[in-house]
Amino acid sequence: MKAMILAAGKGERLRPLTLHTPKPLVRAAGVPLIEYHVRALARAGFSELVVNHAWLGQQIEDYLGSGEGFGVSIRYSPEGEPLETGGGIFKALPLLGDAPFLIVNGDIFTDYDFSTLRRPLSAKAHLVLVDNPAHHPQGDFRLHDHLIEDGAADAASLTYSGIAVLSPELFTGCQPGAFKLAPLLRDAMQSKQVSGEHFTGRWVDVGTHERLAYVENLLQEAR
Template sequence: MKAMLLAAGRGTRMMPLTENCPKPLLKVRGRPLIVWHILNLVKAGITEIVINHAYLGDMIEQTLGDGSQFGASISYSAESEALETAGGIANALHLLGEHPFVAIAADIYCPHFDFSECLNTLEDNDMWGNPHPHDKRDVAWLYMVKNPAHHPQGDFAVHLLGLTKEGEPRYTFSGIGVYRPEMFASIRPGESAKLVTLLHDYADRGQLGGEVIQCAWTDVGTPERLAELNKPLASSKT
């Protein structure tokens, strides 16, 4: 399995911190956000990584290089202007290959997620070993989290047969998902497209799966959230 780290956003809500530093290189506990993901991917045996970038993208390439320092092999998909999430993935399909891949928002902090859980997520067979009809199998599997305070309404309801736009309980998309390349086939390379539009479409078709994860997770969307993560750990009392 290959992985894609989505690192093309400008990070305007993080200004002035992102004025001279791309958001994925902002540090949590001394380590850039994007490096937390790379190390966790390598730990799970996922070493072929594609990174898209736009704003200050040269800094990302200079910092991460070819990935060998992490035990990974990194390829880059440069965008002159950010193409949104689905557009960025579609633009990099030639690097991702023909099999399902995991894509991760580079600006989330989820240090304990086990990426080995993604390896066999989108099996072509059902639980009894029978092949799925092509028009019924899941095209994506999303990892969901409990709704944070800044997004109380959530994104999707989680049910036994998949994710739906309506219903309860609702959860928030973590920014970690496994996708089939065919999901992005209608988007031309270089075309801007939002991922949420595709997800809603496939949810309506009953082809969007997912599960709730319990590990620590933060959408590092504001300087205040970054500062909270970087607070000194409370010293233990003797």
């Protein structure tokens, strides 16, 4: 199974850090956020990675290189203009192949064990959900009998973690250009083609200076 790190975000809320540095290379405890993912994926047995990028993306390629220094092989999917999550993944499909693949948002921090996702996919998608953080109390979806249903703002709703396994079949009929992933997932949910799980471990959406400082505190405590 291949894995894709979504690294095309501009990181507007992390300015001025992201004025001259792409968001995935912003450091937490001295290490770029994207490096934590690369090393975790390598430990989990993923040897072939794809990374998309846009804003200052060449810096990401310069830092990670071929991936050899991390024990993996990395291929890149540069985006001349932002394609959003769905469009970015669709553009990278030729690099990802015909089998299901893992995706992970480059701007989260987590101790999730990616190796648990290296198993056959029986649906069009499998999403990892987390408890609703304070900045997203309404949640995104409901989890019922291992299937995911649309249900933002429902009492039982959970938040999409930015970690998933997707089948290329999910993108059947899509056209090149910018589009969101969520509508594709919601369409698949209608036919019960999206499975899921609830992760209760460490997870932070590193979208602000405050959350970046929180991650640094977690790392310092761990050390």
